[in-house]
Amino acid sequence: MQVAFHDIVGNQCVRRITDDGWFPGEDVKSAGPVEGTAVLRRTAVDQVDVTGTLSVPVEAPCGRCCRDVRLVLDIEFFYRCIVGEDEAGTLQEMECREEDSQTQFLTEPVVDLGALCREQVLLALPARILCSSECKGLCQQCGADLNQGSCSCQPSTDTGPFAALKRLKDNKDRNH
Template sequence: MKLRLEDITAEAKEITFVEPEMEINRILAQGPVREYHVNAPIGVTVSYYRAGTDLFFAGTLTAQTVATCARCAEDFKASNDRAFRLVMAPKSIGMDGDAGLRADDLEFSLYDGDEIDLGPLVREQLLLALPTRPLCQDDCRGLCPHCGINLNRGECECRSSQPDPRFAVLRSLKIGRN
């Protein structure tokens, strides 16, 4: 979705659109966050207005993802929602003295040209909404380190029969009273 600068006025406007999932899936497949796959278009609502040359955006996005749990390796579906705000200033005047402080802010960006492409903004916000370690549930028990059974589905037989080898040294420890 692209907005022409001349259409962004001091009066706030709101748009709702869907961003295709193909580009974000390509980015996810090439990057460090390969556990996720977006399985439907991303729903986006954005309100926007202008104050001088600065552009202000506030919105929400909703994406349906399929991810692989980091503990049990099961695939699960999740809904990822994120609210965002962004201020954009023109590149030509965005590099003055105080812009160095503003450029570090996640809610600040620079624009160039006659159009604002909201696609990269939506993809960036979705990447920020994804947990770094996907879990199918907060209390996922993971896999048994010995037999590999999913402990969310039941207990394994080897769990109680093998003591933790890290405590083997303690078996030979004799504690006496003096």
């Protein structure tokens, strides 16, 4: 889904967005057809503004129990695509403004809508996907899904990230 600047006739071009090969795919799978549009406006000889919307049904694993969770991401986006080098890359310290995150520097006058859509899907995903807020997750010992019922494992007090510190403290208390 590449659009060359010279293909934007009359300063504006509308493209329908489908899921033809750009979809992220590794951790996130498509759960249905993608619907979206992108409007490309030529604002200068070397600059195009891209405004778009996406409705993306996705399937990703629950962060606790690993069951697949389906959700729909409704996304609105804006990019300013400029042919040239990023002048900010030469500066050592710089304040990052919102418009900096919306600016894409291109080596040639071609907008890759697939790359922009892929980035937007990854940015729109929740930090932690859960099948429900009450999800109990998996047993840390046997891997059983605790949402299906309890497992036969005995609760261990010596697991977890601070178990080694607790043993050190217990040994120290016994020695004094």
